[in-house]
Amino acid sequence: MNTIEKFYLPIDGILEMFSSLTEHHQSQCSPHSGLQHPKVSNLSKTGMRIIKTMKGHWRLQERRVAVSRSSSSGNRQVSADRLPKRSMDLLELGLTKPRNCRRIVVLGSPRVGKTNILQRFLGKEFVEQYEPTTEDFHRKLFHIGGEAYQVDLLDASSERDFPAKRRLSILTGDIFLVVFSLDDKDSFGEACELLNEIKAARAKLLKLKNPGRVPAVVCGNKADLEAQTAVSRSEVARILGEEEVPLFETSAKDGSGLELMFRALATLGGLPDETGPSRHQTVSILTYQSVCLGHQRGRRGIRTRGLGAPCAAVDPLARRPSFTSDLRLVLGSSTKHNKPEKCQIQ
Template identity: 45%
Template sequence: MMKTLSGGNCTFSVPAKNSYRMVVLGASRVGKSSIVSRFLNGRFEDQYTPTIEDFHRKVYNIRGDMYQLDILDTSGNHPFPAMRRLSILTGDVFILVFSLDNRESFDEVKRLQKQILEVKSCLKNKTKEAAELPMVICGNKNDHGELCRQVPTTEAELLVSGDENCAYFEVSAKKNTNVDEMFYVLFSMAKLPHEMSPRPAPQDLRAVRRCLPPQALLHAPHQGGGRLRHGLALCPPPQRQQRPQVHQGQGPPGGPGPREGQMHHPV
């Protein structure tokens, strides 16, 4: 099955096997949309606007093959449980976001992780332990400092302990700390082409790659004395790198695809 998309004056098709959906979940005001904005545009939006449900699309031309990444930025209020369940059912990779200075948002992530594993294991007729879902637990706002912290690193780390398909990162969308590394590891665990993810700074990329053997184990030492343990990543702020040019668009899930007039560029 092929998906046909139009952008500007060009039309291109994406095989279904090359189409992926990333779902971003978490409580309100934890920075989900800011993390998505960093990934899409390299920018941080300082003004808070409540999200109902935002849909973004990136299309890549990688060595002559077309790939599509749909990004679903969900509402933190989840007024419609059926809608959230549908988001989980259709997701391929997941980012669960909480704020390091908000204990309740961490508790919500624990509930979300449990729900995702239950829904997906039923769908695939597998146990929760064998669901094999690429997932990142993301503690945002690490720029607020230790005095504001309400979730200890060691406690958050337990959510990914022993799961080779789940990693934990502490990031700052505002300062752009560890964001590129987080997406790089998530896409590596999902076995997506590396051209689809942001490129961390060279020194950080070498450290992250050491932590990604075939099963995406994340236990290698990080330069500077830190460690990546059970998926926990504590890295210095990445240097800004030029992102590959890709096609970006917005629209409703299942809608017509990227907005007219935007161009797609080969990676």
């Protein structure tokens, strides 16, 4: 029980006591009784006002504490009434165009550094201690050159043992980031298998006899462990050269190679280079909302003051779309190229 809850219990009890006391004296002071106790009656009413004021103050304080705890360190505290009530889907809100929305699906073996690479993209720091991925969906919103962009990041690590779910995730992706560890040869073998799976799934979805180039980037992570390298660079170049997939050696720990890799992902997805973590200013979600609204008002001829430089915000309420939503997305994609057909994800 926290401090605020400890205060609530006695205040509630005192409030009930004053209520009963007021009722008692009101009954004694009725016209039929002939008794008058104005001092006691006024005292009880004054006490009730004090207790109600205290109770309201503690509830307000509790609300402010909850807001400050949910806010990241260093950010200015804001009223709970101003916080977003739901995730910002720019496409649904009409703030962006379909061509500016992309989903990046991240695949690879466990312990290769996928989570830390995503954290770097989101503008966060490297975490040394390994923890299995639990939060598998992120959304980063950009405002670049007067246009809004939405990039969804789906880490499909938790679907490693569920082929049907992984296949559905692949079918919903626009761009793919396949990660392996330079100190783990088995992880590279799995990365090659995942590339083949991506190619086969997209060919089946689009009804292509000869699958084209896969919109994927392969990342050999943990380049900082050069002494422990277990994968031959010549072998990697030879195999991936046949696939025509760009390869980047990176280190999520010291950040080397990540900027070039993020730029390659942006190019594949038709996104501006400013989506790279070092190319924009990171702002709060509320500031981002005000920038978007200010730009809309500017289009209507209303003068506004806002951030002119590229900026981005991480949506704190973003949650992975449901299985049904993803399935509808896949079925919608297939009808653009062919007649409606049952989607086989098995």
